[in-house]
Amino acid sequence: MNNSTKASEASDDFHYKFVVEAFLMPSVSALGLAGNSLSVYILSRREVKLKRDFVENLCSLATFDNLLLVTDIDFGL
Numbered sequence: 001m002n003n004s005t006k007a008s009e010a011s012d013d014f015h016y017k018f019v020v021e022a023f024l025m026p027s028v029s030a031l032g033l034a035g036n037s038l039s040v041y042i043l044s045r046r047e048v049k050l051k052r053d054f055v056e057n058l059c060s061l062a063t064f065d066n067l068l069l070v071t072d073i074d075f076g077l
Contacts, residue, residue, distance in 0.1 A: 029069045036062040036069075 039062045042048070043055050 025072065029072055032069045033066055036066045 040059050043050075043059050043062075048055060
């Protein structure tokens with residue numbers, strides 16, 4: 001492998017990481033935050049006909065998933 005091939009591969013890797021870390025991860029995280037927040041809002045209403053313990057577990061999962069998504073956006077995990 002010559003130097004130009006290595007440089008081309010390094011450039012392709014940089015572009016891939018840039019697209020994934022700059023556009024895809026924040027977009028997917030934003031959609032996840034919106035979906036989880038909507039789930040918590042809907043589940044916390046009194047009209048939901050589910051057992052209260054089950055609703056609390058689902059809300060807890062959504063809340064901790066939101067925390068994970070926020071730290072993923074901030075720290076790029």
